[in-house]
Amino acid sequence: MKNIIQLCVVLLLVATACKSEKTDKSETKKVEVVAENYNSFGDKINDEAVMTSDEMLAKFENMNVGDTINAKFASTINEVCSKKGCWMKLPLNSVTETMVRFKDYGFFMPLDAAEKEVIVAGKAFVKETSVDELRHYAEDAGKTAEEIALITEPKKEFAFEANGVLMKK
Secondary structure (H helix, E strand, O other): HHHHHHHHHHHHHHHHHHHHHHHHHHHHHHHHHHHHHHHEOOOOOOOOEEEEEEHHHHHHHOOEEEEEEEEEEEEEEEEEEOOOOOOOEEOOOOOOOEEEEHHHHOOOOOOOOOOOEEEEEEEEEOOOOHHHHHHHHHHHHOOOHHHHOOOOOOOOEEEEEEEEEEEEE
């Protein structure tokens, strides 16, 4: 009787050890697939539960200045900071875009990343951007002095602070 109990305990331990090992392998495969399809910047994120640009725009439109939500969405880069890649602009539709900066300036995007498909994860918020800041961004984007001088009013903007970015290879 004692031997039977010991045998059952050993079989139980072996069965649970094998089960854990299989779960770990499947998680590793998913990470490898993401790594093969994307270049990763910042925190590690995945390509699951991603909103479209239209869905993200609908979320932004229901927010007020000062509101913040956690979000993950996909878009195509319109523009990247030409000096060091410290921000990018992503379209939400044909007219509206969001300015994306990176948490604590912890990472930057490649300067040639325009028109690449990306998935960004982080905090979405609505803010009012001052004239000085708008002019600074225009200068970073390589705008002419005449274009910069035309910026005379603050702008209500949809902004995003990304903690992680996946850029399609």
